[in-house]
Amino acid sequence: MVAPALILVILVTLWPVAQSFYNSLFDYRLTDPSRSERFTQSNIDLERYATEYFYISRDLEDLSAQAPDEEAAQTVNDIQTEIEAFHSDLLAMDGLEEQYAEVDELIASFTAISDRDLKYARVDNDWAEEYKDFLASSNEDLVALSEDASEEAFSNTAGNVAGTVDTINSAVIESNFIGFSNYSRYLQDSRMWQSLLNTFIFTIASVSVELVLGLAIALLINRVFIGRGVVRASVLIPWAIPTAVAAMMWGFLYDGQTGIVAHYFEQFGLINDASVLLSTANGGMFSVIFADVWKTTPYMALLLLAGLQTIPGSLYEAAEVDGAGKWQQFWKVTLPLLKSAILVALLFRTLDAFRVFDLIYVLTGGGPANSTESISIYAYITLFSQQNFGAGSVLSVIVFLCVALISILFIKFIGSDLFEGRSR
Amino acid sequence: MNKRAGIGFYIFLVVFVFFVMFPFIWVFLTSIKPPGEIFNNFNWFTANPSLDSYENAISRRPLFRYMLNSFVVSTLTTIIAIGFASIAAYALTRLPIKFKGLILGIILAASMFPQIAIISPIYNFVSDMGLRNSYMGLVIPYITISLPLSIWILATFFKKIPWELEESAKLDGATPFQTFRKIIFPLAAPGVFTTGILVFIAAWNEYLFALTINTADSWRTVPVGISFYQSQFTIPWGDISAATVIVTIPIVILVLIFQRRIVAGLTSGSVKE
Known part of the structure; x- marks a missing residue:
């Protein structure tokens, strides 16, 4: 009975992580047609190749006929012979003749090919490399012919044919598997380290402030009083509203012109100028942390309060009889008994803070000058603004590894406490 | 721990709740100001409450x-x-x-x-x-x-x-x-x-x-x-405040009705009993 859910969990979480890792090993960009797929082997885009091949023979013949001298005509003829030779090599490959014919037919009827298996075909790696080299040098030869030619018609045709040769070149796709070079690139990337550092600063600062404040609040409200419901509701609302909405609200409160918080901070002399909060690096980081503290301290207090309420009152009575002061009671009774609740709350909060995205993305956009950019935001920008899935996946994997490392450290501290009583 | 709650405690409570709720209070007060008033002063209350921002918030987006x-x-x-x-x-x-x-x-x-x-x-x-x-x-x-x-x-x-x-x-x-x-x-x-x-x-x-x-x-x-809601050049804070109020209302209702359950759910995963 557990199987369907477990399979679903594995399918929707573990599989994408594995995919992200796989993507990170490729030079994989959605914007570049020759890199928009992941190929471990050389391939050919038959649709593009067949379309261009249809024209190239005729074009080269025309060009040869127009040639001003014997030498130019010879160059063009050589290129044509070679391209035809490569073409027959291609068709001689396993199953390619049939596939090529099928693609050719579809092109003749102006049908776009959406089936990937039909559109791309595996080709011999050496063939692809040689062909690409040859096409590149032919392109140079043709461009040179075009530039040297005195006759305008010949120059234009040569230029066009050079373009066609170039397109054929881009239809032959060499493997874009690049192994770990994406990783070595990012390990030397200062923006990556800066964003990682920002993420750590944000996580450590916000989680520690939240822990101290949350514990203080939990201790204070752990008593009987009138209006518990009001307090509980007011504590839950910041937690329950969408982070993006909270970020918009704080963006308004911090605004240099109309922001009331910025205004009061300036009035009380905490900052020199109301615009400091969102336009300087330190101000930006402070703003983001402060907003996060506002949103999640209540949640922390709630978790710790629940932990406090499981400590039996008799322990405090016993401590009092033994002559322990309030302070001693806190250190000797409360903290040790609250340890597992604190560690669990810290684990949840740390992992949550480490993957921070929406708060910063909406509030500062990672600015000013990337000074509040978290690693998740950097990954998002690389993945979706630059459409560079290979490089962006590296950043995703880095986030994943950091989160895994943090979890392992915490689990070592918590030990098996977390699973105790649940696993039986 | 059954400590008695004194007057000092209630003062603390009021201050605490005020600080937690302050952004909501301010955003609500902003949303009922005429849009022109938002940009030139920091008065808490407006003399001419208006629903212009609400109208803009739902008509522009x-x-x-x-x-x-x-x-x-x-x-x-x-x-x-x-x-x-x-x-x-x-x-x-x-x-x-x-x-x-x-x-x-x-x-x-x-x-x-x-x-x-x-x-x-x-x-x-x-x-x-x-x-x-x-x-x-x-x-x-x-x-x-x-x-x-x-x-x-x-x-x-x-x-x-x-x-x-x-x-x-x-x-x-x-x-x-x-x-x-x-x-x-x-x-x-x-x-x-x-x-x-x-x-x-x-x-x-x-x-x-x-x-x-x-x-x-x-x-x-x-x-x-x-x-x-924010475009590249202008940030219509009035519209944003009104929109924020509108989308927050369902959540506030949800929280008010189910607060005990939510707390039970949040703490159940983390505290052993």
Whole structure:
């Protein structure tokens, strides 16, 4: 009975992580047609190749006929012979003749090919490399012919044919598997380290402030009083509203012109100028942390309060009889008994803070000058603004590894406490 | 710890609640100011309250459409996730299964996966299925996020249900599925409901997937829609305040009605009893 859910969990979480890792090993960009797929082997885009091949023979013949001298005509003829030779090599490959014919037919009827298996075909790696080299040098030869030619018609045709040769070149796709070079690139990337550092600063600062404040609040409200419901509701609302909405609200409160918080901070002399909060690096980081503290301290207090309420009152009575002061009671009774609740709350909060995205993305956009950019935001920008899935996946994997490392450290501290009583 | 609450305590409480609620109070007060007044003073109260900002907020952007999208996506996510999760959690807490600790560990770990680590394959998957700018395009990834968490919380609730009832059902010849449906489910319903609220709120609040997958304006959800009120050159704070108030109201109602359950759900996963 557990199987369907477990399979679903594995399918929707573990599989994408594995995919992200796989993507990170490729030079994989959605914007570049020759890199928009992941190929471990050389391939050919038959649709593009067949379309261009249809024209190239005729074009080269025309060009040869127009040639001003014997030498130019010879160059063009050589290129044509070679391209035809490569073409027959291609068709001689396993199953390619049939596939090529099928693609050719579809092109003749102006049908776009959406089936990937039909559109791309595996080709011999050496063939692809040689062909690409040859096409590149032919392109140079043709461009040179075009530039040297005195006759305008010949120059234009040569230029066009050079373009066609170039397109054929881009239809032959060499493997874009690049192994770990994406990783070595990012390990030397200062923006990556800066964003990682920002993420750590944000996580450590916000989680520690939240822990101290949350514990203080939990201790204070752990008593009987009138209006518990009001307090509980007011504590839950910041937690329950969408982070993006909270970020918009704080963006308004911090605004240099109309922001009331910025205004009061300036009035009380905490900052020199109301615009400091969102336009300087330190101000930006402070703003983001402060907003996060506002949103999640209540949640922390709630978790710790629940932990406090499981400590039996008799322990405090016993401590009092033994002559322990309030302070001693806190250190000797409360903290040790609250340890597992604190560690669990810290684990949840740390992992949550480490993957921070929406708060910063909406509030500062990672600015000013990337000074509040978290690693998740950097990954998002690389993945979706630059459409560079290979490089962006590296950043995703880095986030994943950091989160895994943090979890392992915490689990070592918590030990098996977390699973105790649940696993039986 | 049954300390008596004194007057000082209540003063602290009022100050505390005021600080927590301050952003909401200020945003509400801003939303009823005439738009011109927002930019030239810091007065708390306006002499001429107006609903202009509200009118702008719903006419300049399809705010109600965003709310409908969020509602549909969150409801579907909640129903599907809870359906799968309650069966799994029941099995994990009750049936003799090997490696329960390990399975729960994997589930907990999965609930903490950073979304950014899984977004690009999920984006590719959703694009390949042609589900971008649709409800299912968001529901599928949301189940990703909520399923592990709901299994984890539900497992805690199910553990509190006494074994004896099940034993006697077994003696009377009920199959495990019958036991689940007739005995466990009615007893577990409050826990299931609580988990449902948490899943619903989580889905309602999600930003990253909604931002990348549903890029067409009419398919945006509330969090993404709100963040697009600011244009490159102007920030219409009046509209934003009004929109914030409108989208916060349903959540405030939800919290007011279900606050006890929410607290129970939040703390159940983290505190041993």
